Structure formats: structure tokens, C-alpha cells
Amino acid sequence: MLCLPAPVLAATATASFTVTATVVASCTLNGGIPLAFGTYTPGVAKDATTTFTATCTTGTPYALDLSVGSGSGASFATRRMTSGADTLDYGLYTDAGRTTVWGDGTGGSNTVGSTGTGVTQTFTVYGRIPAAAAATVGTYLDTITVTATY
Template sequence: MEKFYAPFAACVTGAIAAGLLAIAPTAAHAATATDTMAVSATVQSACIVSASALAFGSYNPTSGTNLDATTTLSVTCTSGTSYTVGLSAGNGSGATVTNRKLTNGANTLSYTLYQDASRATNWGNTPGTDTPASAVAGASATSLTVYGRVASGQNVPAGTYTDSVTVTVNY
């Protein structure tokens, strides 16, 4: 009789297992949805300039020699930006970009600013005319040298003479 009950028991056990599976909760299936998000930024052209002082030092009106000095300008613009750098006539009364004036009260001492070491090319404030050629900014600052000269033969009273020149970056 054991043989009779064994298949019956296996059959009943299988049926119970199948029934339990049928009533067991099923696993939840998660659903997803996707989309893309546009991201943007606008990079503006911008420039900054930093100017070091131009100090001529002591001028001797009787020496018969010019007094030369140099200084540097540092220009940083957005990479790829085209720009020019101009220098104003300064604040001296009657000054022009070809004849700037250091002043001490009513007294003036003329000087000139140049683009080159030979002091042959005046540095003014009109892009394309009397400024250095247009440049295109790279990733780092550009250094420009300003060459100054106080011409000999100016017999002016002793004292400290000053001026202020505006540096303009056009971009």
C-alpha cells in the first residue's frame, strides 16, 4: 500500500505547491520615463586692463639728453576677442596724444608715449590710426610695453610734475 500512497502524496504535494504559487503576490515591475534637458550658457566678450605707473625719474633740463622710461599694461579679454588699446592725451592743459603735458601748478613739461622701443610710433587713442594693431585674446593676459620720453631742452622750474593718462581697451 505504500506504493499506492506515495504517488498520491507526491501529487497532492505538487498541487498544494502550485496553488500556493498561484495565490502568492507577484513582484512589482517599476516603469521609467526619460527626457533630455537642454543646458546652455552665453559667454560674453569682456576685457580688463591693468596699468603700471610710468616714472621718468629726475629730469635735468641742462643735460641735453632725453629722459626715457617704460611701463607695462596687462590686458585680459575673453579668449578669441579682438581688441585695441588706446592712451588718452592725459590731463595736462593743452595736451594732445602727440604732445602730452606733465604739470606742476601752471608749469608744464612735455612728454610723448610710443608703441615701440625706437620711439618712432606715437601711441594715441584712435583705434586703427594711432594705436597698436588689433590683437586677438588668447587664454592668458597680454603684456604691452609703453615707451615714454621727455624730450631734452625743456627749461622748466624745479618741482614734481604729474599727469594721468586713461588706458582704453576697445573690443
């Protein structure tokens, strides 16, 4: 093996380059848990809760809307579960006192706002079948869509 002496280096040259990335606002929702009232006795109010999660990029402001549901003649103030042609009225609220209707911000309803933290945030939906709700025997169902606007 031949060994050569190391060359003597006296000058340098430099260059630089830019490193870039773009983080876009995004949100992911996970509903998954049904709001189950269980057995309802007409004339007695029935409360229930459920939760869903939102994961939004850090610093992203967002609003969470709940749809009016799929029940015929429903409004944000009076949502309707159906069983065949029969309906059972109920409400969805942002608070445990069940005083603030959760909707899309129209028709007297409110949205829930937050700012993304980059980790999962949990939100509770408070439901109530009012004591005055009349009902025919049956199993009632409705579908609510959660939307994040950011």
C-alpha cells in the same frame, strides 16, 4: 525585513534637455605701475617704460587706447606733465624705438590691438622726454587713462 523579488522591467522611456550658457566678450585692465622718468636734465632725452595688463575673453578682438592726458594744451604727439602752471613735454609710444605714438587712433596716433586669450596679456608703454624740453624746477605729473574697446 521582507525581501521582494525585483520586478521585471521590459520597457524604457527617455527624455532629453538642453544645457546652455552664453559667454560675453569682456576685458579687464590693470594699470597700477607708474611711468617714472626720475630726474630729468634739460637738454638730455630721458626714456622710461611701464606696463599694464589686459585680460579679455578668448577670441575677443580688442584695441587699447591711451588718453592724451590731463596736461593743459597736450596732444597725442606732445603730452604734458604739469607742476603748478609749468609744463614738461613728453611722449608715449608703442615701440622701443619710440617712433609710433600711442593714442586713440586720431591725430596721428595709433592704438594697439590684440585678441583675448582668456589669460593676462602684458603691454609695455615706452615714454620719452625729448632733449629739447625746457623745464622749470619742480615735480611734474600727468594722468593717462587706458581704454580697451572690444
